[in-house]
Amino acid sequence: MAAPENTLHSTDSPLKRQREDEVNGVSDTLSKEPQPNGLSSVIPGWFSEISPMWPGEAHSLKVEKILFQGKSDYQDVMVFQSATYGKVLILDGVIQLTERDECAYQEMITHLPLCSIPNPKKVLVIGGGDGGVLREVARHSSVEKIDICEIDKMVVDVSKEYFPDIAVGFADPRVTLNIGDGVAFLKAAPEGTYDAVIVDSSDPIGPAQELFEKPFFESVARALRPGGVVCTQAESIWLHMHIIEDIVVNCRQVFKGSVNYAWTTVPTYPSGMIGFMLCSTEGPSVDFKHPVNPIDENDSQQAARPLKFYNREIHSAAFCLPSFAKRAIASKEN
Amino acid sequence: MAAPENTLHSTDSPLKRQREDEVNGVSDTLSKEPQPNGLSSVIPGWFSEISPMWPGEAHSLKVEKILFQGKSDYQDVMVFQSATYGKVLILDGVIQLTERDECAYQEMITHLPLCSIPNPKKVLVIGGGDGGVLREVARHSSVEKIDICEIDKMVVDVSKEYFPDIAVGFADPRVTLNIGDGVAFLKAAPEGTYDAVIVDSSDPIGPAQELFEKPFFESVARALRPGGVVCTQAESIWLHMHIIEDIVVNCRQVFKGSVNYAWTTVPTYPSGMIGFMLCSTEGPSVDFKHPVNPIDENDSQQAARPLKFYNREIHSAAFCLPSFAKRAIASKEN
Numbered sequence: 001m002a003a004p005e006n007t008l009h010s011t012d013s014p015l016k017r018q019r020e021d022e023v024n025g026v027s028d029t030l031s032k033e034p035q036p037n038g039l040s041s042v043i044p045g046w047f048s049e050i051s052p053m054w055p056g057e058a059h060s061l062k063v064e065k066i067l068f069q070g071k072s073d074y075q076d077v078m079v080f081q082s083a084t085y086g087k088v089l090i091l092d093g094v095i096q097l098t099e100r101d102e103c104a105y106q107e108m109i110t111h112l113p114l115c116s117i118p119n120p121k122k123v124l125v126i127g128g129g130d131g132g133v134l135r136e137v138a139r140h141s142s143v144e145k146i147d148i149c150e151i152d153k154m155v156v157d158v159s160k161e162y163f164p165d166i167a168v169g170f171a172d173p174r175v176t177l178n179i180g181d182g183v184a185f186l187k188a189a190p191e192g193t194y195d196a197v198i199v200d201s202s203d204p205i206g207p208a209q210e211l212f213e214k215p216f217f218e219s220v221a222r223a224l225r226p227g228g229v230v231c232t233q234a235e236s237i238w239l240h241m242h243i244i245e246d247i248v249v250n251c252r253q254v255f256k257g258s259v260n261y262a263w264t265t266v267p268t269y270p271s272g273m274i275g276f277m278l279c280s281t282e283g284p285s286v287d288f289k290h291p292v293n294p295i296d297e298n299d300s301q302q303a304a305r306p307l308k309f310y311n312r313e314i315h316s317a318a319f320c321l322p323s324f325a326k327r328a329i330a331s332k333e334n
Numbered sequence: 335m336a337a338p339e340n341t342l343h344s345t346d347s348p349l350k351r352q353r354e355d356e357v358n359g360v361s362d363t364l365s366k367e368p369q370p371n372g373l374s375s376v377i378p379g380w381f382s383e384i385s386p387m388w389p390g391e392a393h394s395l396k397v398e399k400i401l402f403q404g405k406s407d408y409q410d411v412m413v414f415q416s417a418t419y420g421k422v423l424i425l426d427g428v429i430q431l432t433e434r435d436e437c438a439y440q441e442m443i444t445h446l447p448l449c450s451i452p453n454p455k456k457v458l459v460i461g462g463g464d465g466g467v468l469r470e471v472a473r474h475s476s477v478e479k480i481d482i483c484e485i486d487k488m489v490v491d492v493s494k495e496y497f498p499d500i501a502v503g504f505a506d507p508r509v510t511l512n513i514g515d516g517v518a519f520l521k522a523a524p525e526g527t528y529d530a531v532i533v534d535s536s537d538p539i540g541p542a543q544e545l546f547e548k549p550f551f552e553s554v555a556r557a558l559r560p561g562g563v564v565c566t567q568a569e570s571i572w573l574h575m576h577i578i579e580d581i582v583v584n585c586r587q588v589f590k591g592s593v594n595y596a597w598t599t600v601p602t603y604p605s606g607m608i609g610f611m612l613c614s615t616e617g618p619s620v621d622f623k624h625p626v627n628p629i630d631e632n633d634s635q636q637a638a639r640p641l642k643f644y645n646r647e648i649h650s651a652a653f654c655l656p657s658f659a660k661r662a663i664a665s666k667e668n
Binding site: 048055085100306307313323 | 380382388389390391392393394395396416417418419434435437438570572573597599600601603604605606607640641642643644645647648650651652654655656657658660
């Protein structure tokens with residue numbers, strides 16, 4: 001296949017390459033560095049998600065056709081048509097979304113915070129360059145202004161080209177797109193600007209690393225109004241309990257309202273789930289477990305594109321944790 | 335490696351075989367029949383779970399050492415030491431349990447039904463030959479008699495040999511092990527015998543097929559006392575909504591108390607989750623969503639081997655479904 005280029009292009013080359021690493025018919029690819037795009041020789045014709053973030057396991061999807069491969073200033077970007085999960089967006093070899101299950105992540109990371117406060121008006125999205133979180137924020141008629149700061153323009157362009165049902169979020173007139181560093185954007189934001197900040201980041205290896213560190217949380221807290229809320233991607237309790245414990249410790253120091261962990265099923269994420277940290281700043285208290293701002297499913301605005309995943313019951317259920325995770329998080333409480 | 339035999343043996347042969355299906359360095363193994371044991375040439379040195387039950391995707395675990403391979407009268411049985419999930423039990427190429435995440439499945443399939451009724455005394459387990467469900471049933475001090483009917487003795491023997499922390503369930507003096515057909519066992523059981531029946535089956539392709547059909551549910555209902563409960567493995571809402579809808583229809587016809595679907599996260603099951611049907615027979619009403627029979631975590635009996643996953647909150651949360659699943663199941667209501 002063509003070498004990655006820093007421009008939009010599509011290719012339908014078959015996924016064939018010589019397997020130089022074979023000895024006696026046996027590949028030991030997995031003990032070496034994975035290919036940056038995941039299209040290694042591991043399973044020819046399939047995409048395998050291999051990462052030091054989840055050693056010893058790999059989820060694979062059958063590839064029908066590669067639609068895009070590129071290399072931005074920040075990461076490798078790939079889109080392929082899968083056999084059974086629709087189109088798939090890959091960044092640095094890691095699945096970001098599939099058309100089949102993106103609803104779970106996008107709806108939960110958005111409505112868990114926005115349904116927990118009355119009348120959110122100003123919302124900031126950090127990351128989220130695919131537009132899916134914007135699409136979900138736009139369901140809230142109280143919202144007047146949606147800022148988004150995505151570091152990688154290629155993600156936005158690719159999403160608009162290949163995922164129109166997700167990138168539709170950019171079409172909302174309340175949205176202002178900023179291409180740049182989310183950390184710098186937050187620092188420059190006037191204090192107390194936002195009702196809610198949603199951090200839709202990739203994993204802490206790569207361009208999103210800073211978004212898991214304490215100075216970033218301090219910037220978020222500063223940019224939020226009193227009693228404002230943040231929801232940030234916070235990994236899986238099955239794989240990364242220690243990362244989560246560190247995030248909890250940081251958040252408890254920074255966010256003086258409440259600090260909670262919630263989770264949702266997402267089949268194509270490692271361990272089949274992903275978690276979120278939901279925190280509020282000092283001010284009007286926020287009880288995340290009991291949403292005060294329901295999305296009315298009978299609203300005519302929602303009828304054309306009904307929620308697939310989120311509802312009031314699953315909102316509250318998301319905060320119920322298995323005992324091992326509950327104990328680990330409780331051990332970090334002040 | 336040695337050809338499968340119908341006896342217990344262990345092997346530490348490396349997972350190497352010639353790849354006869356290669357042309358020009360490119361394997362198309364996945365378009366052919368998978369190897370029955372999953373140790374295909376797909377990812378040499380790894381186990382890949384490939385099944386027509388979940389086409390187009392495969393979860394793979396890195397294999398450190400194969401501990402057992404055999405062929406029983408019913409299925410291929412394999413145990414391996416994985417790199418990051420502990421020991422793994424495979425039946426007919428499908429992951430049944432790993433030491434790392436078995437707690438989620440075993441605790442939920444057991445305590446969802448048993449914590450929903452007061453003082454369960456007689457419990458029947460169909461399948462569950464690894465002993466994990468028995469281990470969990472045995473936590474309930476009210477229980478006086480635990481029958482288990484497992485069709486495949488090799489599963490029991492292998493579990494006792496390689497998974498002592500799971501097979502420990504067989505050591506409880508209240509347990510009676512029957513090797514045989516669960517369908518026949520239930521038909522022979524006196525009417526109204528059990529307070530609870532737990533159906534810990536594999537998927538509906540293979541020896542467990544009958545356990546997903548209406549005549550089987552009728553036998554279960556007959557063997558239960560009025561207001562008795564059944565919990566049966568019921569697949570994933572992400573992958574098998576149509577199977578679930580069929581099960582719901584069957585259960586609503588057979589179980590005149592209540593019929594509910596619940597689910598839990600299990601990272602090594604396809605789509606990262608598994609569901610359960612929880613039904614009760616006509617009689618004293620059972621509100622599965624509000625458990626009446628909590629397991630006391632402070633009980634000294636539990637202290638040595640505390641629950642890892644189950645608690646009261648996650649019990650109730652398990653019945654909260656994503657909107658797409660809620661709608662599909664509601665559409666099958668009378």
